[in-house]
Amino acid sequence: MSSRPAVQVEGIRKRFGKVVALDGVSFEVAPGTVLGLLGPNGAGKTTAVRILTTLLIPDEGRAEVEGLDVVRDTVALRARIGLAGQYAAVDENLTGRENIELVGRLYHLSRAEGRARAAELLERFDLVDAADRTVRTYSGGMRRRLDLGASLVGRPSVLFLDEPTTGLDPRSRIDLWKVIRELVAEGTTVLLTTQYLEEADELADRIVVIDHGHVIAEGTSDELKARLGGDVIEVTAARPADLARVAELLGQASAGAAVVTDEVAATATARVKRGATVLADTVRLMDAASLEIADLSLRKPTLDDVFLTLTGRPSDDAAAPHDDGGGSGPGRRAARREGARA
């Protein structure tokens, strides 16, 4: 297909003071697809979203959404996009219905249109019963759904979701995924940032991995995993004290492949070419050394392994700093903080 990309980013740079948040980032999103922008906190994901939604002006480079320039065509562009940020941007003192109707008025819908749209979105997001209660009484999941509903009032052709499920319980997360899939099926283009590899794996047609303001990998989830190649062998020692010895033998069996150990889980992991052979060797060596093994697995690489290989640190580590600030931190601040860590 030769149609114009829904989102096109070319060589975007953005710095906050001395900190470079984005250092020449380029990517595209094809219409009607989901792009997952994946990266640890501080990678520059939020900064990219803020530039694409006209909240920030890039220092260098060019970006277009639906062919509209993010710096010059802001007014037309804002009418075509929806944004749901990291924090549910809904007014606690208004009811769910009032929140959506307010956004409708600000999109300059007529009163009747705004009312109809609100009813439709409340229905879609399963908020009909709570529609006339103030948002103060809503759960976190309900707020996120309302926030997503508010971002859809203007029937956006491109939807930006900045960590849409951070802080949600698994049930709410799965519900939100379902809605996002429906929107995509209706033809909406979605750009979502996430720290959850599982989320990118589930939703994204293509994934762009960024770290320290650079795009470090790009492709479908399968392509990224295939790039690593081979199999992953993971051995869990029955006694944590044995871990060093287990790792040593695993290295021996896998003919010198790099072994990564995790002291907490008492696991040693190696990425190898011929998994089955190495597995058999490993078992033999462990047996000969009378080392007790709690678990042993042979699997294909996950996005976690991809992430670990590309960024040199596990995704959990990268996500941790975010959790302590989760929930109440300001969106704008998060962007700065993100910059500061880059």
Add this chain to the structure above:
Amino acid sequence: MTSVTYAVSDALAMTRRNLTRYIRIPTLLVFSTIQPVMFVLLFVYVFGGAVKGSLPHGVKYVDFLMPGIFVQTVVFGSTQTGVGLAEDLSKGMIDRFRSLPMARSAVLAGRTLGDGVRNTFVVILMTLVGLLVGFRLHAGALPAIAALAIAVGFGFAFSWISATIGLAVHDVESAQTAGFIWVFPLTFASSVFVPLRTLPGWLQSFARVNPITNTANALRALTLGGPTTRPVLYTLLWIVGILVVFMPFATRNYRKVA
């Protein structure tokens, strides 16, 4: 619709949104009234006797005090503008508004207008409280309405200072402190509670140029009677001056806030 009608309808939508919070949480309004009511009662009954001697002959302290209280009420009330904006900022509301195809002016306009409406309500309520403790509108109804308009206009101007501060400090607690800390001495070092002549000379010179003194004097002229032209004119100049300086500052801070 033209962009001007959009700007007006967006500002009204935002004003309504900001006022809804007082309907949903009535205690907010109760507490923003309790404080000035307390000031009225404390000053009339505690300091009234002591201050009486320094008042112009025949002027009751409650008549002197109430116009001052109106100014204090709108100025203290205007500090909430910056707090509200800082709150919207910290909750990501400003991001949402800025990503919508709405008029850029509407967030600030809606916030300052909303606080203006709230100030109007509180000043009317204060007038009623004043009437209960002996305050009288000696100059008649029309000047009294002018006094209300001037008080609210002065509060509106201060709201833009508050907005500038709130958008500069970003977080709610700093906005609360930074927005209030300078307003308190400014209000006391004026003719709001006592006649200027009782202040030491150096403080008098400051109090004389303090816009709060001007406004209190203008409101006094409009409620007690007496020459109104000069104090009213000075107050209007202050209002315009503050708006001319701080509207651009607040707008710039709003743009920069990303």
